[in-house]
Each structure stands twice: as C-alpha cells, then as structure tokens.
Amino acid sequence: MKFDDEPVPGYSLPVLPGHVSPGRLERVLRAGRFAVTTEISPPDSADPAEVLQRAAIFDGYVDAINATDGSGANCHMSSVGVCSLLTRVGYATILQMSCRDRNRIAMQGEILGGAAMGACNLLCLTGDGVQAGDHPNARPVFDLDSMSLLNIARGMRDNACFESGRGIDSPPRLFLGAAENPFVPPRHLRAQRLAKKKAAGANFIQTQYCFDPATLRDFMAEVGDMGLLEGPDRLHVLVGMGPLASARSARWIRDHVPGVHIPDHVIRRLEGARDQREEGTRLCRDILQEVREIEGVSGAHIMAYRQEGKVARIIEESGVLEGRSPWYPGRDNPAELNPEAASAAGPAATGSGW
Amino acid sequence: MYRVRRFAVRHAHAFERLYAGLEVVLKRSAPLLERIGYQRLEAPVAWLEKHLKGFLFDCQMCGHCVLSSTGMSCPMNCPKHLRNGPCGGVREDGGCEVKPEMRCVWLDAWEGSQRMKHAERIEVVQLPVDASQQGTSSWLKVARGEHGAGGSHEVR
Numbered sequence: 001m002k003f004d005d006e007p008v009p010g011y012s013l014p015v016l017p018g019h020v021s022p023g024r025l026e027r028v029l030r031a032g033r034f035a036v037t038t039e040i041s042p043p044d045s046a047d048p049a050e051v052l053q054r055a056a057i058f059d060g061y062v063d064a065i066n067a068t069d070g071s072g073a074n075c076h077m078s079s080v081g082v083c084s085l086l087t088r089v090g091y092a093t094i095l096q097m098s099c100r101d102r103n104r105i106a107m108q109g110e111i112l113g114g115a116a117m118g119a120c121n122l123l124c125l126t127g128d129g130v131q132a133g134d135h136p137n138a139r140p141v142f143d144l145d146s147m148s149l150l151n152i153a154r155g156m157r158d159n160a161c162f163e164s165g166r167g168i169d170s171p172p173r174l175f176l177g178a179a180e181n182p183f184v185p186p187r188h189l190r191a192q193r194l195a196k197k198k199a200a201g202a203n204f205i206q207t208q209y210c211f212d213p214a215t216l217r218d219f220m221a222e223v224g225d226m227g228l229l230e231g232p233d234r235l236h237v238l239v240g241m242g243p244l245a246s247a248r249s250a251r252w253i254r255d256h257v258p259g260v261h262i263p264d265h266v267i268r269r270l271e272g273a274r275d276q277r278e279e280g281t282r283l284c285r286d287i288l289q290e291v292r293e294i295e296g297v298s299g300a301h302i303m304a305y306r307q308e309g310k311v312a313r314i315i316e317e318s319g320v321l322e323g324r325s326p327w328y329p330g331r332d333n334p335a336e337l338n339p340e341a342a343s344a345a346g347p348a349a350t351g352s353g354w
Numbered sequence: 355m356y357r358v359r360r361f362a363v364r365h366a367h368a369f370e371r372l373y374a375g376l377e378v379v380l381k382r383s384a385p386l387l388e389r390i391g392y393q394r395l396e397a398p399v400a401w402l403e404k405h406l407k408g409f410l411f412d413c414q415m416c417g418h419c420v421l422s423s424t425g426m427s428c429p430m431n432c433p434k435h436l437r438n439g440p441c442g443g444v445r446e447d448g449g450c451e452v453k454p455e456m457r458c459v460w461l462d463a464w465e466g467s468q469r470m471k472h473a474e475r476i477e478v479v480q481l482p483v484d485a486s487q488q489g490t491s492s493w494l495k496v497a498r499g500e501h502g503a504g505g506s507h508e509v510r
Contacts, residue, residue, distance in 0.1 A: 129433055147479050189464050
C-alpha cells in the first residue's frame with residue numbers, strides 16, 4: 001500500500017494521530033486490513049545485491065519483510081544491515097532483535113541505529129539457545145528477555161530515555177512486536193503470557209508456525225475474552241505459517257526444531273499426496289484461508305525458508321489480500337524500482353520452482 | 355539440587371508462607387541490622403543465603419530474588435535466564451529446549467504459582483536483573499525495603 005503522503009522511498013511516512021510509528025505496517029493494521037508479512041533469510045554474504053534480490057520476489061504481496069536475527073542461532077548478515085539496505089529502497093521492514101547475542105547497551109544502540117535507517121517495526125525476541133546453531137560454543141548473553149526488551153524499547157519511544165534513565169534527544173518511533181507460540185506447552189497459559197507482552201509494550205504479535213488452526217482458534221478466543229484485541233492500544237495478531245517440503249522434512253522439523261508443533265494428520269496428508277512438495281504449498285494456502293476466518297486475527301506471517309518463491313502463489317491463491325496490492329519499490333513509479341528486481345525474477349533465484 | 359528444587363515447587367504454598375514470615379522478621383529486625391551495619395552483614399548473610407537457597411532452589415545468587423513471584427521456581431535456572439517465561443521452545447513433554455532432560459523452569463513456576471496465595475504475582479512483568487548485584491544478599495535488601503513483590507524491579 002502506498003499512501004499519498006509517502007515521500008521519497010526510504011524516507012519515513014508522517015506519523016498519523018494515534019499511531020506510534022512512521023511505517024506502513026501500522027497503517028495497514030490500524031486501517032483494519034488483513035496484513036501479510038514474510039521473512040527474508042539474510043545471506044551469508046556481504047553483497048547488498050543478494051538482499052535486494054531476496055526481497056524483490058515478494059513484490060506486490062507483502063506489507064512488511066522480517067529480517068531475522070541469527071535465526072536458529074546460526075550466523076548470517078545482521079538484521080540491522082538487512083533492514084538498512086531494504087529501507088533505502090523503500091521496503092517496510094520488521095527488525096528482529098534477539099536477546100541471545102547482545103547486552104542491553106548494544107541492543108539499545110541498535111534500536112536507535114535501526115530507527116535512524118527507517119526500520120520502525122521492531123520484533124523483540126528472546127532467541128533460540130546457542131546449542132541449536134552453528135556456533136554451539138558461543139557464550140549465550142541473555143542479559144534481557146523478550147519482555148524486558150519490549151519494555152525498554154517502549155521506554156525509549158514513549159519516555160525518550162534509555163534503561164539507565166539517561167535521555168534520548170530524538171526518540172525512535174517504533175511499532176513494537178513480540179512473538180508467541182500458542183502451540184506448545186503450557187497451552188492453557190499462553191494467552192496470559194500474551195497479556196504480559198501487551199503490558200510490556202507489544203503492539204503486534206507474530207506467532208510461531210501454525211499447523212493446527214483448531215488450537216489457534218481456542219487461543220484467539222481466550223485472547224479476545226481477555227480484552228487484548230480492543231481499544232487504541234490493542235494487540236494485532238499475525239499468525240505464522242509456511243509450506244512444508246515433504247512428510248520427511250515435516251518429521252525432521254518436528255523432532256529437531258524447538259517450538260514447531262506439527263500434528264500427525266498434517267504429516268498423513270503429505271504422505272498421501274503424489275507430489276508432496278505441491279501438497280505442502282496447498283496445505284499452507286488452506287491454513288492461510290482458515291486462519292483468515294478466525295475472529296481477531298489481524299494478518300499472516302509467512303515463513304518459507306528455502307521456498308521463498310512460493311510465498312507469492314500462496315498469498316495469490318488464498319485471496320486474503322482481496323485485490324489489494326501492497327506497495328513495493330517501482331509499483332507506482334518505475335524510477336523507484338528496486339535495482340535488483342530484474343535479476344531476482346524467476347524461480348531460479350529462490351532455489352525452488354513450481 | 356534438582357530433586358529438592360522440584361519439591362519446593364510442589365510445596366510452593368508452604369514456602370510462600372515461610373517466606374512471608376521471613377519478610378516480616380527481616381523488616382522488624384531492620385533497626386538491629388542497621389545498628390550492626392549492612393556492610394558488615396553482607397558477606398556472612400550472602401554466604402548463608404547462597405548455601406541455604408542453593409540447596410533448596412538451586413539459587414544462582416542473582417541478588418534480585420523473585421521466588422515469591424515465580425512459584426518458588428528460580429528463573430535463573432532457565433538456560434536463557436528468562437525472567438518472564440516460558441519461551442516458545444518448550445518440548446511436548448515439558449522438557450527444556452536447551453536441556454531436554456530438565457523440566458522447563460517456567461512450567462514449574464506457573465504450576466507452583468497456582469499453589470500460592472498470591473498466584474497473580476507471576477502475571478507481573480519483571481524488569482531485567484541488575485548484573486552488579488550478582489552474589490549479593492536479597493534478604494538484606496528485603497530488610498532495607500529495597501526489594502520484594504511490588505518492588506521497583508517490576509513493571510506496574
């Protein structure tokens with residue numbers, strides 16, 4: 001979505017009354033539209049073109065792009081670096097920040113740096129343990145947790161001060177996000193924990209992969225009953241999902257990736273299909289359509305690791321955008337084009353065809 | 355000790371009463387403690403606290419004790435040092451993401467809190483620990499009125 005008052009790409013939008021950030025994602029959500037976000041896997045490279053290529057394949061389908069922060073405790077280009085490259089050509093980004101690798105001094109500095117580069121959506125995460133990644137002998141920091149990071153970021157925004165109490169001259173204008181996983185134990189307490197995240201400052205939530213819409217429905221009903229989805233400082237819940245490549249990979253993810261719950265019936269559906277990869281994509285589309293109908297859900301977050309090329313089709317076929325074409329560089333003015341858009345065209349760039 | 359700390363969670367209600375009693379005693383004896391001098395008391399009390407709470411709760415001496423708000427399950431035993439858990443990595447059997455053989459510290463915390471009179475304290479957002487207080491006595495802070503449920507380390 002491009003707004004009339006949107007300036008040169010890469011420059012912030014005016015902050016509307018009642019809004020906290022100069023970003024497009026907050027505008028879409030507060031306008032009550034079903035928002036769609038996705039994530040970019042940062043390259044193991046110092047080449048900016050790779051980042052722009054990876055973003056271009058989502059053109060016209062997503063309202064914001066998450067830049068993951070050492071996801072799975074694996075080392076990649078930093079999320080601030082990725083966001084800075086993306087905002088320079090006008091993409092709306094969601095800066096993921098994990099508490100695993102930095103203390104509060106580094107993180108507050110990065111929040112300011114990111115905000116100065118136009119990264120106005122911040123997703124506060126605790127982060128996976130270092131044992132999960134390629135540097136298991138690294139020292140885990142965890143000076144903060146996601147909740148205290150949220151609280152500090154809100155203080156930087158609303159009270160214009162660091163955690164120490166020292167003042168900030170020009171505070172970062174941030175739309176604050178957090179994660180939640182309604183699909184793992186203790187399921188009956190996850191809504192209460194969401195309430196804590198709202199109290200700590202969350203404006204939006206992106207959930208872990210959803211393969212179980214029934215559990216999500218119960219969770220959303222509970223969240224709604226608690227009044228978390230009402231009022232000017234309501235929570236916006238974006239439900240995470242993604243295509244599975246095969247029954248075998250689904251089993252592997254279930255056994256090895258912490259926090260991903262895949263019910264047996266999902267694996268059986270994949271096993272029964274002639275083309276499992278295709279079925280995994282259809283399954284994701286079906287879940288997206290089902291989630292769209294659940295009361296209180298504000299949007300979807302599609303994580304298609306190594307299957308990024310499928311995101312556009314999943315969104316297109318689901319019809320959740322209802323004809324809306326989210327803004328991307330060059331949509332209205334060819335002069336604003338992402339310089340790498342042409343080289344990103346075609347499924348070859350994404351490692352998977354149809 | 356792992357088994358003792360699980361016992362403490364199972365008997366969170368009794369420990370909550372014990373702690374409430376201890377808080378009263380500490381606050382009443384504040385004038386006496388002040389006369390002796392908190393600085394002089396710090397080392398012996400911290401030593402006692404470390405060994406007693408170490409045995410009972412696997413206490414890590416963070417200096418910001420929140421046991422009364424976390425169902426008598428010490429959050430510093432969480433490998434991610436979460437003060438507001440549990441994280442999204444809890445295993446289907448309740449095991450920890452990082453140490454699968456250990457039950458999630460925060461599952462214990464929520465269960466323990468349900469056995470306590472002040473079950474609602476776990477719903478309060480805890481601020482990050484002050485790393486400079488590592489190894490210092492929480493009990494003396496309670497006596498000085500610097501610390502405890504509803505203290506300055508919580509979001510209200």
